[in-house]
Amino acid sequence: MRIAITRDISPAMNHCELTHLARQPIDLDRARAQHAGYERCLRALGCEIRRLAAAPDLPDCVFVEDGAIVLDEVAVIARPGAASRRAETAAIEEALGALRRLVRIRPPATLDGGDVLRVGRTLFVGLSSRTNADAIEQLRAMAGPLAYSVVGVQVRGCLHLKSAATEVAPGTLLVNREWIPADPVGTFDLIDVDPREPFAANALRLGDAVVYSSAFPRTRERLEARGVIVYPVDVSELAKAEGAVTCCSLIVEPQLRAGK
């Protein structure tokens, strides 16, 4: 069974990191209810949820995606670009250690999992305010021998590469072209976000469906017109912390569990 690692919302979430948004109060009860709805959706799509306990001193701990990159063969423990987030990886490391061989990004590299977009055997890595060129080199050294190619993509105007591009069907990317250059993704089928919904490029693909924020109905129409099955979730409180749907889980595919 596919496993989704999630993590409870921190009571300190109102002190989260913010880069592109102004701070607005987050209603923690509402955020928890939305997060539970997100987990229900993942369960309905066949995931076993393994929820880690919240850390009261780690405001952004719900955004587990940034703590690791889970490949078929190995899990890469990230080194988040925001110093306030570095301690998040300990619990993630413990959870993933049971499921994959672990390797670690080391200083001076910084890398947020939200900057790594896997499409087939290519790992696109956003060069962002969180992820640096050292991380790309280290990832290439780790993943190259496993037959992944690692391609750096300059990200501008958004937090992570996966704010600007995610895969919604095999070889089809949902993109906001304002935030990434055309070249690296040019060979794929592209679906553009509706220009009135710049934050709409983040979708979590699970098999034939995507989990998708209900805040983007116009882009949702574009997805459905292209045959993508959309499971909408309300994540408006998490969005106030610059979180989106991919960031709230680490998906561990089942096939290689025995080969750990």
Ligand code: CIR
């Ligand atoms: C941060 O700025 O690090 C958090 N407030 C939001 C992280 C969202 N993560 C993601 O998109 N992968």
